[in-house]
Amino acid sequence: MIQAVYVHVPFCEQICHYCDFNKFYYQYQPVDEYLQCCDQEMKRVTSLYPPEEIRSIYVGGGTPTALKSTELDKLLSSIAHHFPKRASDIEYTVEINPGNVGVEELKQLKQRGVNRLSIGAQTFNEQLLKKIGRDHAPGDVERTIKAARKVGFNNISIDLMYALPGQTLEGFRDTLAEAFRLDVDHVSSYALKIEAKTVFYQRWKQGVLPLPSEETEAEMFQVLIEEMEKNGYSQYEISNFAKRGYESVHNLTYWNNEGYYGVGAGAHSYMGGVRRENLGPLPKYMTSIKEGELPIREEHHVSKREMMEEEMFMGLRKKAGVSKSMFREKYDIELRKVFADALDYLTEKGFIKETDEAVSLTEEGIYFGNDVFEQFLLGEE
Incomplete structure (x- = not known):
């Protein structure tokens, strides 16, 4: 049974120094052609694996809101067309970048059925934002949240990072305090991991990336857990915290080891007991679609033994x-x-x-x- 959909938008206006997701600068990219290919992929994959009642849709990236309004509407229309059967309490999330989304864009998302926003705040320290390559200011997060609340969004999540270059324990406490002041409904918080093919990886290899010690990182994690609990957020998964009733349905799909569609360049899926990774480079992804194929880079038929292992790996991340x-x-x-x-x-x-x-x-x-x-x-x- 497949009740979740992930759609990948690989375009960004700014490439963050830590990010290893499949992404490309928005400018000069064949965006309209890419969206047509996503539509065709949805058509093919749903013919092979007819969708059940969908409980979760997640549009991530990249930066989905890097798309122009007409482009975003085209994508959301494709999703609506190919996945029309939805649960009455569906969770429909779109990742947004603070500072580049206005009231009109938020209204557009709401009208298309989006009811949850995931905002990439990362930190509320202006110097750290610049160090990690973010293109927003700390105040942009608050303005975005206020605008979203005004439009009618009552399920808002933010991402926070810790163990950033030059970050102190007190600095992380300050970021948490600001998050609590904004009174969001859900927080995802992860330690920085140095991944290959990133700016930070190159700096780390050169020995010019001043990271906190492992002891400081562990202290930050402990402070995260303690402060979240004090402020009414339950740690329902190792790195995720929510007010009661705001646990992420989409994330729980992964941790419950359930199936999901994955659409777009570099997207991952788990359908019919097979894990697949799509082709990442845009030309390869789009050529595969135009040739009438599924854009698969790699697929793995998961054995029962592996399924049981994965059940433990992912399930134990949950508090339950x-x-x-x-x-x-x-x-x-x-x-x-x-x-x-x-x-x-x-x-x-x-x-x-x-x-x-x-x-x-x-x-x-x-x-x-x-x-x-x-x-x-x-x-x-």
């Missing part, structure tokens, strides 16, 4: 953990029968807790997530 009854329903076997050794070892280490209903991370285990997940690799079949 992995449901034993759901595991049994999906894989027709008891969770403990598959992972007894890992469960016993991690319980003894104090990293997980096991009840009759579920397996989940302990408060200490949250800090050692990758070490925990590694224990659930089953080895070769």
Whole structure:
């Protein structure tokens, strides 16, 4: 059953120094041609995998709002046409960049059924914003949120980063305080990771990227958890926090190991037990579409063993953990029968807790997530 849709808009007006997502400068790109190809991909993929009632749509990037109003409307029209059957409580998210979205654009999104915004704030420190290559000012986030509330958006998420070059613990506390003042509904917060093919990677290799120590990064994560709880946000996943009722349906699709459509250059999908990655370069993606194909760069048929491993990797990221009854329903076997050794070892280490209903991370285990997940690799079949 596939109830979630991700659509990738790979265009940006500014390339951030940390970003390794598939993206291109908006200027001089064949945007209209790309949107036509996305429409054709939706048509083909839904003919192969007819959609159920869609519970979540997420338009990400890149920067979807880098598109002109007419271009964005064309994309949203394609989504509406190919995925018309929607749950009454559907979550429909579009990523927006603070500072380049006005009231008219927000009204356009609302009229097209979008009911959730994800805003890339990252930090409220002006110097840090410049260091990481962002093109907005701290005040742009507040102005964007106020405009969105006025238009009628009552589900707003912001992204925050920590362990940024030159960032201090107190500086991160200040950013959190500003986020709480803005009273958003959801916060995603991740530590900076140095990825290949980014500006930061090149600086890191040259030894000119002043990053906080691992100890400071761990302290920032601890402060994040503590301050979120104090301010009424539940840590429902390792890096995600929400007021009650505002947990992201789309994110939970991934962590529940459920299927989803992935449309656009470089997009990933999980359909019919097969994980696919689309071609990333625009010419290759569009040529594949024009030749009547699906634009697949790579696909992997996931075995039952791998599905069970992934169930643990992703499910344990959630505060609720992995449901034993759901595991049994999906894989027709008891969770403990598959992972007894890992469960016993991690319980003894104090990293997980096991009840009759579920397996989940302990408060200490949250800090050692990758070490925990590694224990659930089953080895070769």
